[in-house]
Amino acid sequence: METAYDWGKHVACHSRAAESVKRAVRAGIDCIYHCDFADDEALGMLEAGKDRVIVGPAFGLVHNAVFEGDLVGLTKEVGDGMGLPRKFEHMIRTYHEMRRRGMRVVVGGDYGLMLTPMGQNARDIGHFVKFFGYSPAEALKCATAVGGDLMGHKGELGVITEEALADLLLVDGNPLQGQSVLVGPDRCSMIMKAGAMHRDPRSRITVPQRLAAE
Ligand SMILES: [Zn+2]
Known part of the structure; x- marks a missing residue:
């Protein structure tokens, strides 16, 4: 983080475990993807730093793996072994909390993979409405104004x-x-x-x- 800031760069990380989210916040990170298993303490730290930290579920990957895994040969057994249903449930619970606590949340992330081809990114906007309880207008803001904010503009x-x-x-x-x-x-x-x-x-x-x- 210190080296990145010395060079005037922003830093994003992909953290799922509560402890990894806390370490990222303590290190002064700019953006954290996932945060699936953020516990109360981690959510509190994020909320306290919400003017500084932006989060994003990068939900497409987990959503597509759970609902469309068979399209790319990801069987239910393999998905269950990877803990996908658990990640899915935790992510939904976590992002209802993120919304309630007024976090800045971006759509997208982890696209460009076999399960999440480029061009599908905008599906996340509908996912925010269906799974995380955002209104359509709020979800559009996550995809536009919050995204611009994350890009430093x-x-x-x-x-x-x-x-x-x-x-x-x-x-x-x-x-x-x-x-x-x-x-x-x-x-x-x-x-x-x-x-x-x-x-x-x-x-x-x-x-x-x-x-x-x-
Ligand atoms: Zn990721």
Whole structure:
């Protein structure tokens, strides 16, 4: 941690055990993924440091392993042997607490694996509503404003306001009514990056495709 801070870097870790969460908080970590087995003391430490520490369940991996493991040959026996059902239950309990205690919680994490291919990341937004008790609007904030905060761009990324970067998505539906409209590249009618159109709804062609065609 000292070396990272000497170089002006932020540090994230993946901790599941209560003791590993406490050690990370004591060391002055910026972001902790999982925290499945955080006990009362660990949750209290996180709450006391909530202006400094951001957490994320990285729930996709456990969710997909429990519900969709057979798609990649992960049998129930193997999953049970890895303690997946236990992790799943603890994670749900822990993140209801994180929400109740007003922690800043990010979506995503641990994507890009066989069980959690890139492009599925936005499923986490619906998981926050279904499993952790967030309202759809709160879950969207976790995916936008809290994410921008974690990247060190609070007030500039993940918010729609003057002076913020205009990174905007227009999706084909109302994400407050159902979060599946946010999942997959085909659902984005418009993609604007820093104020410049990447996918223009009028042309329905993305910029790289258009450049290649030209
Ligand atoms: Zn992890």
